[in-house]
Amino acid sequence: MKVYGPDFFKDFHCIGSSCLDNCCRMGWDIEIDDDTYSYYSSIGNGICGHISSDGKEHYIMQENGQCPFLNEKGLCSLLLEYGEQHISQICAQHPRFYQWFGSNKEAGTGLCCEESARLWLEHAGKISFCEWETDEEDDDLAFDAQMLEAVRNAREVLFDLVQCDELTLSQKMKALLIFGLNAQDMGAEDEPECYDELAHIFSDIEKVKELVGQLGESTQEEITVACFDVLSCFEELDYMKGVFPGAIGRIKSRLDSITANAGAFDKACPEVSKQLCAVGIYNIFRYFIECASGAQCLPIMVSSILNMWFIRMWDILMWLEDRESFGITAQINAVKEYSKEVEYSDNTSALWECVYTDSRLSADRIAKIAEV
């Protein structure tokens, strides 16, 4: 099997007891696979008393908001006692994610984990991907090899675009929007040639600047209204913790100040733009590949833009609130919280689909917020 992922994929290691926001304390349902459940049943030492089972699916029941097997040092007592081969697949793999296409596999680490977020952000501006071989058997699910190749090639072009030093963050976000709109107009989900054509167009940076320029510029008032509308959509998601609704409320209440101070923020914290691009690369790497299986391109491009944009708005807010303490630690925390609360929310995909149905997330609005 050929595996493709970020260069630093193999550098990820859970930091366990040093983790400030342990995934075993997030209140998530933790699924136990059949083999692991059978093993726990066979050793019969009370483990299954903490696992709900309907005969088909098995979940660890959270106790006091955390996994009951987490010990006082923040480590997994099951792993310590029985070894990594006897913890559930999800626990062994988190926050890694995979996708399979025959003899090809894609591998990455999710931003919902602070150590993974640190890796992505530390590589900001120089994220690259590589291929390595494993002895796993090929996946037998059918896929369109021509579409996979076209999407992967177009994705490489988008990686270069998002890390291109000749474009501003605003230009990059607008370029992603134009890419998505063109893919939609061309019916790209059925035609690999469309992705080939888009890859050709978007690999020409002068052409990209020209296309972005055609979108024109908005007034400050139009930008603020568009930001307000998009934030209203974020308010409709289900959140696990109060930190996120609180952040949205604070961004809304200081919207004028945030948009007015965006330029000063960029001057004071020039590294942030590259960090946000790292978030964009992550999103494109993880989700754009779904277009090889027929997914619509536009919602994926919009989600990539909004992920960068929202974290930028939050960054500016944090900087305005306390300039001294804004830095890489605050940024890692913001990226991780965003991923946990938005990327991993049950109704997020419905939010991105609103690009077709809700005027607050129309292409016109997205183009405007990209100007902040």
Ligand code: SF4
């Ligand atoms: S969030 Fe990441 S670093 Fe923290 S305990 Fe989970 S896997 Fe380990």
